[in-house]
Amino acid sequence: xxxxxxxxxxxxxxxxxxxxxxxxxxxxxxxxxxxxxxxxxxxxxxxxxxxxxxxxxxxxxxxxxxxxxxxxxxxxxxxxxxxxxxxxxxx
Amino acid sequence: xxxxxxxxxxxxxxxxxxxxxxxxxxxxxxxxxxxxxxxxxxxxxxxxxxxxxxxxxxxxxxxxxxxxxxxxxxxxxxxxxxxxxxxxxxxxxxxxxxxxxx
Amino acid sequence: xxxxxxxxxxxxxxxxxxxxxxxxxxxxxxxxxxxxxxxxxxxxxxxxxxxxxxxxxxxxxxxxxxxxxxxxxxxxxxxxxxxxxxxxxxxxxxxxxxxxxxxxxxxxxxxxxxxxxxxxxxxxxxxxxxxxxxxxxxxxxxxxxxxxxxxxxxxxxxxxxxxxxxxxxxxxxxxxxxxxxxxxxxxxxxxxxxxxxxxxxxxxxxxxxxxxxxxxxxxxxxxxxxxxxxxxxxxxxxxxxxxxxxxxxxxxxxxxxxxxxxxxxxxxxxxxxxxxxxxxxxxxxxxxxxxxxxxxxxxxxxxxxxxxxxxxxx
Numbered sequence: 208x209x210x211x212x213x214x215x216x217x218x219x220x221x222x223x224x225x226x227x228x229x230x231x232x233x234x235x236x237x238x239x240x241x242x243x244x245x246x247x248x249x250x251x252x253x254x255x256x257x258x259x260x261x262x263x264x265x266x267x268x269x270x271x272x273x274x275x276x277x278x279x280x281x282x283x284x285x286x287x288x289x290x291x292x293x294x295x296x297x298x
Numbered sequence: 299x300x301x302x303x304x305x306x307x308x309x310x311x312x313x314x315x316x317x318x319x320x321x322x323x324x325x326x327x328x329x330x331x332x333x334x335x336x337x338x339x340x341x342x343x344x345x346x347x348x349x350x351x352x353x354x355x356x357x358x359x360x361x362x363x364x365x366x367x368x369x370x371x372x373x374x375x376x377x378x379x380x381x382x383x384x385x386x387x388x389x390x391x392x393x394x395x396x397x398x399x400x
Numbered sequence: 401x402x403x404x405x406x407x408x409x410x411x412x413x414x415x416x417x418x419x420x421x422x423x424x425x426x427x428x429x430x431x432x433x434x435x436x437x438x439x440x441x442x443x444x445x446x447x448x449x450x451x452x453x454x455x456x457x458x459x460x461x462x463x464x465x466x467x468x469x470x471x472x473x474x475x476x477x478x479x480x481x482x483x484x485x486x487x488x489x490x491x492x493x494x495x496x497x498x499x500x501x502x503x504x505x506x507x508x509x510x511x512x513x514x515x516x517x518x519x520x521x522x523x524x525x526x527x528x529x530x531x532x533x534x535x536x537x538x539x540x541x542x543x544x545x546x547x548x549x550x551x552x553x554x555x556x557x558x559x560x561x562x563x564x565x566x567x568x569x570x571x572x573x574x575x576x577x578x579x580x581x582x583x584x585x586x587x588x589x590x591x592x593x594x595x596x597x598x599x600x601x602x603x604x605x606x607x608x609x610x611x612x613x614x615x616x617x618x619x620x621x622x623x624x625x626x627x628x629x630x631x632x633x634x635x636x637x638x639x640x641x642x643x644x645x646x647x648x649x650x651x652x653x654x655x656x657x658x659x660x661x662x663x664x665x666x667x668x669x670x671x672x673x674x675x676x677x678x679x680x681x682x683x684x685x686x687x688x689x690x691x692x693x694x695x696x697x698x699x700x701x702x703x704x705x706x707x708x709x710x711x712x713x714x
Binding site: 224233236237240243244247250251254255258260263265266268269270272273274275276277279280281283284285 | 428439
Binding site: 209211218225226238242256264265271278285 | 303304307308310311314315317318319321322327330331334338341342345346348349352353355357358361362364365368369372373375376379380383384386387389
């Protein structure tokens with residue numbers, strides 16, 4: 208059962224990577240990266256149980272926090288007026 | 299114990315897969331975010347509860363509860379941040395009325 | 401690929417995938433460090449860096465054919481060289497015969513802690529770790545020397561008013577962050593001191609601490625963050641970390657033994673190892689956290705002063 212869940216999560220991660228490559232707008236890609244991040248947390252927890260080493264849960268906690276901070280960082284800095292100015296220069 | 303844990307894991311995997319299919323097939327950014335955000339949080343909760351029922355050690359259960367609480371805080375907040383950033387930058391949702399009028 | 405933003409996100413996904421790869425190979429500490437440093441701090445620092453340099457790469461003025469040929473030749477020579485080496489992970493490779501069994505067998509008796517990675521890093525190879533800490537400290541000094549911006553009093557009032565208008569926009573994020581940040585700081589302390597028994601140690605703990613402070617800075621504005629984290633105090637802390645590390649070595653010298661020989665710290669050599677490793681990891685954690693915060697504040701503060709300069713001009 209654990210192995211089936213692991214395979215399901217891997218399939219979902221591949222689907223998210225497809226969306227990250229395809230997605231027409233910038234926000235689609237950030238959404239896909241966020242989803243890959245949360246699925247990685249689950250993947251690491253499941254792998255920890257499959258391989259019998261519960262120390263992996265520390266990595267899962269760290270990865271959940273880092274994912275959150277990275278998404279907030281990307282959104283904050285994409286909103287920054289520096290990018291809007293450089294986009295206007297291109298137009 | 300094993301059967302309930304396997305049941306939770308099964309429900310969690312099914313929700314996860316449906317979220318993945320949704321993120322590929324929905325027509326618009328906001329609908330995709332709906333699929334991703336809702337199924338993300340719920341699938342994580344189900345799978346973590348399934349893992350909790352399976353582990354013998356108390357420390358492992360406490361760590362799993364911590365991950366669960368953090369995900370319940372973090373995942374909806376990230377969806378909110380993403381949606382409000384998209385609205386702020388004038389990404390308009392596709393409304394059904396336009397297609398009906400054409 | 402011209403858009404640097406997309407490059408940064410791809411680099412983040414790559415380091416995440418390599419962290420999962422390390423987990424699959426059963427290397428817990430490496431995966432921990434890769435997840436926290438590669439996917440977290442590197443992405444954030446690169447994002448702040450491209451706010452200063454601009455979002456797209458400059459057009460290349462010549463075709464890099466010669467460089468490509470050189471790289472391909474060197475790469476194929478290296479691959480040809482590795483064909484001769486023993487198979488990955490085989491038992492009778494020389495690297496597994498002499499040094500590694502000695503570490504694995506003797507570490508528990510001589511050092512007395514379950515995590516062999518920490519014991520190798522801090523006790524058997526303490527000099528190398530000292531070098532790493534000094535390198536990080538030097539990087540911090542370099543950033544300070546090149547980018548340090550003196551604050552003008554006029555900026556502060558302007559940024560404060562901007563802060564108040566941003567409050568409405570960021571309301572939910574601020575409340576959730578206020579609840580999460582104490583937990584993240586506490587978790588950083590847990591990782592620091594639990595490094596003896598589980599994955600963790602000084603480097604990872606410092607990076608997580610800095611990530612929490614960066615989250616606070618992003619959501620609450622630079623001026624508030626500067627009031628909370630005083631610039632000169634952080635510079636002092638960066639130096640204190642390296643000093644703590646060095647003084648452990650000097651104390652061993654004063655007791656009549658080698659530099660960084662921990663058995664000089666207490667009557668029982670194993671207890672001496674414990675005390676020595678504890679102090680060393682503390683020094684590493686303090687320095688890493690302070691240097692990351694210094695680098696981020698200098699990059700982001702420069703963006704603010706650039707913006708306010710342009711606002712004053714226009």
